[in-house]
Amino acid sequence: MKIAFIGLGNMGGGMAANLVKAGHAVQAFDLSAEALDKAKGNGCAVFTTVREAVQGVDAVVSMLPNGGIVKSVYEADVLGQAPAGALFLDCSTIDLATAREVGEAAKAAGYEMVDAPVSGGIAAANGGTLTFMVGGSEEAFARAQTVLEPMAKAVIHAGELGAGQVAKMCNNMLLAIHMIGTCEALALAEKAGLSMQKFYEISSKSTGYNWSLNDYTPAPGVGAASPADNDYQGGFASALMLKDLRLAMAGAATAGASVPLGEHATKIYEAFNEAGNGGKDFGAIFTTL
């Protein structure tokens, strides 16, 4: 299959390389010359404009920083430029309203589009083990699966257009909330006279169990291995968690949903980022307690 890939950054670079490894012809574009050089080294054909990159393709995959960029790239250079019948897959994490708007614009121009945000970080992008949550029609999903599988551990049909972004924002809002709760419970246990390790042993087998506690324990040297054991380096950056929380808050406003703990978690990560901690793993909230 001939696939255009737009956005070859931390995530997109490895994803495009995995499409090449699976035997697809990948036509790559990024604004960064360095990213393009790397893609070339990984076997992609590189182009200096989006319009050239989408010529003759069966599918267009994008992995871009935000909704504004996704909208401008598709509206200016993909719609009407890619061949009729090409499938569009936006894997970026963006706001729900923009995901739906761009998908509808693609449909009006005669294309099928899915939103297909991912769970899993740079290691999963490089390793081809991302989880894709896909929003779009049954037919579009069936076509998307073939494109996504070489980059995936799992490809899940979430529902109609936008449902992938809904799944992503809800999952990451929940993740932020249980991470903060886990940090608070660990710190409280210690201060109240119960060692954090003993609390971990008990709560990880009790009703307090959750992924942040059981599999990614955010206190150094306690419980499961996590970036906490490496001074909160690597892992999932607090700046990216804040981005996802803001998308969830925008999505909640669009949907008219009440999310008081989500709002509070957003404020906590905002303060943490403003204090210069955006590069630290999101479990480093523990150090503020």
Ligand code: NAD
């Ligand atoms: P990144 O900043 O490393 O890469 C984005 C790339 O897009 C850059 O190479 C940039 O040059 C390029 N770009 C920007 N504007 C462009 C344009 N107009 N045309 C073409 N290329 C353009 O970001 P990333 O970490 O790869 O993240 C990409 C997306 O994946 C984001 O939406 C992010 O939220 C999501 N995501 C990231 C992670 C992660 O761990 N990094 C995990 C899950 C989801």
